[in-house]
Amino acid sequence: xxxxxxxxxxxxxxxxxxxxxxAQNTAKAIEELGLNILDVIFVTDIGCHGIxxxxxxxxxxxxxxGRSVALGAGISMGxxxxxxxxxxxxxxxxxxxxxxxxxxxxxxxxxxxxxxxNFLYGMTGGxxxxxxxxxxxxxxxxxxxxxxxxxxxxxxxxxxxxxxxRVLGIGDYSETIKNALKTPGFSLIExxxxxxxxxxxxxPKRKLQEIVEAANKPIKTWTNHRDPFVFxxxxxxxxxxxxxxxxEHLNKEKILTSQIQVVLSGSAGEGVQLAAxxxxxxxxxxxxxxxxxxxxxxxxxxxxxxxxxxxxxxxxLFHGLSNPEYVIVTSQxxxxxxxxxxxxxxxxxxxxxxxxxxLPETKAQILSYDFRGKGAKNAVISSLFFFAKLxxxxxxxxxxxxxxxxxxxxxxxxxxIENELVxxxx
Ligand code: SF4
Numbered sequence: 001x002x003x004x005x006x007x008x009x010x011x012x013x014x015x016x017x018x019x020x021x022x023a024q025n026t027a028k029a030i031e032e033l034g035l036n037i038l039d040v041i042f043v044t045d046i047g048c049h050g051i052x053x054x055x056x057x058x059x060x061x062x063x064x065x066g067r068s069v070a071l072g073a074g075i076s077m078g079x080x081x082x083x084x085x086x087x088x089x090x091x092x093x094x095x096x097x098x099x100x101x102x103x104x105x106x107x108x109x110x111x112x113x114x115x116x117x118n119f120l121y122g123m124t125g126g127x128x129x130x131x132x133x134x135x136x137x138x139x140x141x142x143x144x145x146x147x148x149x150x151x152x153x154x155x156x157x158x159x160x161x162x163x164x165x166r167v168l169g170i171g172d173y174s175e176t177i178k179n180a181l182k183t184p185g186f187s188l189i190e191x192x193x194x195x196x197x198x199x200x201x202x203x204p205k206r207k208l209q210e211i212v213e214a215a216n217k218p219i220k221t222w223t224n225h226r227d228p229f230v231f232x233x234x235x236x237x238x239x240x241x242x243x244x245x246x247x248e249h250l251n252k253e254k255i256l257t258s259q260i261q262v263v264l265s266g267s268a269g270e271g272v273q274l275a276a277x278x279x280x281x282x283x284x285x286x287x288x289x290x291x292x293x294x295x296x297x298x299x300x301x302x303x304x305x306x307x308x309x310x311x312x313x314x315x316x317l318f319h320g321l322s323n324p325e326y327v328i329v330t331s332q333x334x335x336x337x338x339x340x341x342x343x344x345x346x347x348x349x350x351x352x353x354x355x356x357x358x359l360p361e362t363k364a365q366i367l368s369y370d371f372r373g374k375g376a377k378n379a380v381i382s383s384l385f386f387f388a389k390l391x392x393x394x395x396x397x398x399x400x401x402x403x404x405x406x407x408x409x410x411x412x413x414x415x416x417i418e419n420e421l422v423x424x425x426x
Contacts, residue, residue: 001188003032003037005057014050018169018193019049022116026086029177030058038317041086043072045092045097048123048195049116053108059318066096067112073104076111077231084181087113090305092121094152094211095130101152101188105159107229114177115152115188116169118195119211126198133215137202148296149215153190157222165221168208169193176221185228192217247398254392256288259312260389261324265334266380268296268305270415272330275380276307278389279404282394283311304337311393327364328387329353330371330379352386354379369420374413381408385417389424398420 013019030040040058044050046065053060072087077083094101094115104111119136121127124218126139131152135144141418157164162185167173167189180187194200203211212219244391262279266272273294281291288311295306308321325340327348329335335342335357342351344366353359355368369386371379383402386397403409 002057003031005037005040006055007057011055013048014195014197015195017048017122018118018195019052019116019171021169022049022088022114022191022193023052025054025172025174026088026114026177028172028174029181030084032174033181034179035084035181039082040077040086041072041079042407043075043085045069045087045089045093047093047116047121047125049088049090052088059068065195065412066093067100068093068096068165069097069104069111070100073100073107073112073115076109077229080183081110081228086181087111088206089113089115089194090122091115091117091119091129091315092127095150096132096333098150098152101156102159103189105156106163108162108224108226109229110159110184111186112177112180113186113188115190116193117190118199118321119194120195120198122195122198126195126202130314133211133217136199136211137199139202142195142276143203151217153217153222156186157224158187160224160226161222162228163221164223166190166217166219168212168219172210179221183223185224185226187206190196192219196299201226203379208270214386217354245285247395247401248286256311256313256393258327259310259314259316260391261321261329262311263310263311263321263324263338264307264330264383265327265338266305266330266382267333267376268300268303270305270331270376271378272296272305272307272334272380275384276309277308278381278399278402278406279384279394280311282384282388283309285392285398285402288313288393290317291316293319293321304333306334306337325350325353325393326350326387328380329357329360329381330383331376332357350390352390366373368426369423374416378412381412382417385421386424389421413415 008109037058043061045068068087072085078086119132120138128145130137130150132145153164153166163183165176280292283290291310293308297303342360342362347363349364351366371383374382388394
């Protein structure tokens, strides 16, 4: 497996945007330090920089606006120090979450934060942030911001960060990022850049260096030499498997010997993520390892809802999913969302689809059942029984046991499900 941090040369930013260089310099630093990309966790914030996620081969977590440093700190606190947590955040996010940054610096959490300071909120059209230099033009301060800005470097240095550096976002500054990554404890690099789409537009004749100098922001490095954060006493979290008695498979032939991928695609508000969680619990009860990842629009309760589940007899090192053995589709929203995945499936793979939906174009084997006939809210959970019967990977009795524990079994039209289940022959 390649150890390249970036999976593409075509990064998703506007032409000339300094975010290209930040991603490339960070990737170079990680690669030259010889870090294993599976030991690196990027936490990104809201803003243009955050669309880098899909271009990374490392682990990625996408946070709420301004909260990525809090998330990154939490992740770091739960990991051994050889894992590297890197937070990408914009000047807008750094303003919103300034307290999180200062607290992580004060505690000296093992974390490297790269602030993409282009002096405005680029994704929303160029509004000023708390890091916009006084006098810099933005869409809402066309004659220059009248306000003084925070000096994020001085603030985190004073709060106790071990390594702080401000760089101009030009050329190769990967050595600075390497230094930050090598320093135990909290490190922050403020990369000064101009957003070509809005910063240049509102400040046409001004050069980056001149803006930084006028703002009295020296290009320099600050260091402290404090011990990095450690829990006073590490809490030992018991293994979930220790608490979960394994239920033996009745059908020994169907016991998994390698990882499989299952996708549940339906509509928001119809229990897709809950059903995926029930599937995972059933798989754990059978002694398997699982991962679950949900995808849905930012506006909760509207449009599609998609859940990706990996089930494996072995430890799962990567939660990503690319070639599912089973796709379960319970609504048109789900079908629209998964149609490209379905198109690429082969004759050894399976689609379980609600009978009200058109049959998709695919080489996979398609089985059509009346999931929605059990009620829209029950459709996805009902589909799990069909998946269980078809695949044999989990037992229908295990599903019933979990639904019973959750107080949900009696709400399901179990007789209707079981009457239709007899049609599933494998
Ligand atoms: S809008 Fe500005 S910050 Fe956002 S990608 Fe384009 S150039 Fe970069």
